[in-house]
Amino acid sequence: xxxxxxxxxxxxxxxxxxxIFIKVYYQHELLSTNFLAKAPNFSGLIGLPSSSxxxxxxxxxxxxxxxxxxxxxxxxxxxxxxxxxxxxxxxxLSFELGEMVPAQDKQKWFEKGAGYARxxxxxxxxxxxxxxxxxxxxCGICEISRAATALSTIPQIIKDLNAAIEVDPSYxxxxxxxxxxxxxxxxPAWPISxxxxxxxxxxxxxxxxxxxxxxxxxxxxxxxxxELNQETEACAELHLVMAASCHATSFERLKEDQxxxxxxxxxxxxxxxxxxxTLEVKGSITKSEESASDFRN
Numbered sequence: 001x002x003x004x005x006x007x008x009x010x011x012x013x014x015x016x017x018x019x020i021f022i023k024v025y026y027q028h029e030l031l032s033t034n035f036l037a038k039a040p041n042f043s044g045l046i047g048l049p050s051s052s053x054x055x056x057x058x059x060x061x062x063x064x065x066x067x068x069x070x071x072x073x074x075x076x077x078x079x080x081x082x083x084x085x086x087x088x089x090x091x092x093l094s095f096e097l098g099e100m101v102p103a104q105d106k107q108k109w110f111e112k113g114a115g116y117a118r119x120x121x122x123x124x125x126x127x128x129x130x131x132x133x134x135x136x137x138x139c140g141i142c143e144i145s146r147a148a149t150a151l152s153t154i155p156q157i158i159k160d161l162n163a164a165i166e167v168d169p170s171y172x173x174x175x176x177x178x179x180x181x182x183x184x185x186x187x188p189a190w191p192i193s194x195x196x197x198x199x200x201x202x203x204x205x206x207x208x209x210x211x212x213x214x215x216x217x218x219x220x221x222x223x224x225x226x227e228l229n230q231e232t233e234a235c236a237e238l239h240l241v242m243a244a245s246c247h248a249t250s251f252e253r254l255k256e257d258q259x260x261x262x263x264x265x266x267x268x269x270x271x272x273x274x275x276x277x278t279l280e281v282k283g284s285i286t287k288s289e290e291s292a293s294d295f296r297n
Contacts, residue, residue, distance in 0.1 A: 113137035215244035
């Protein structure tokens with residue numbers, strides 16, 4: 001009996017040490033992975049949320065946005081317009097405010113946005129906007145939270161984005177596909193989290209089929225390809241970013257995508273050889289352009 005208890009005790013101690021190791025490892029990996037890097041642009045988020053995707057806002061701009069949100073709240077109470085339209089405006093504007101305000105105020109607005117989105121989901125479960133903006137506001141919360149909180153929130157974000165894809169994958173220039181593809185590229189893989197480069201690749205390829213002119217779709221696909229060591233095709237996608245004429249939010253954001261693509265192209269060139277693969281890259285660009293043209297037609 002004593003021997004049996006001893007073995008059980010030893011086993012329990014080993015399990016505890018294993019759990020502690022996993023927790024520490026998870027936190028280290030998450031903190032070392034900027035999985036919420038450049039979100040897309042928003043308004044279509046375009047990608048993933050990050051305070052870097054918006055220029056610093058003035059206090060006047062912040063106050064104006066808050067005033068607009070207050071007016072939306074009154075419209076919701078007075079039922080002067082369809083509730084779902086007002087809720088969409090409220091959850092989107094709350095997210096934008098979360099991106100605009102100082103760090104100490106961000107969570108307040110992201111939580112507001114997530115709350116409005118949950119109301120939208122409850123009232124309009126067959127509309128894409130509720131799931132999409134709920135996911136984006138949760139991404140904003142993750143960005144300012146501890147690693148453990150972010151890790152525990154990722155499954156809900158992925159669930160929301162999958163629901164959005166099921167309802168309407170084309171929303172916001174393929175926003176649900178783009179954001180989920182970005183997340184699966186940037187978060188750690190199992191058992192730490194749910195990262196999956198192959199699934200990211202598939203989602204971003206589909207995003208490009210839906211919105212072939214969107215620069216961020218090509219940029220995110222290129223970055224996933226780089227992670228998969230497919231530099232030649234990545235270079236082709238980066239060239240398409242440079243040739244793109246459309247961004248989900250603004251011309252300024254398009255230029256930001258192109259600047260990032262330019263830096264990645266230099267790195268790709270060093271990895272695959274500056275001249276040896278030129279024809280192969282050009283062939284990949286032509287193939288991608290023809291594929292996008294076929295889809296538009």
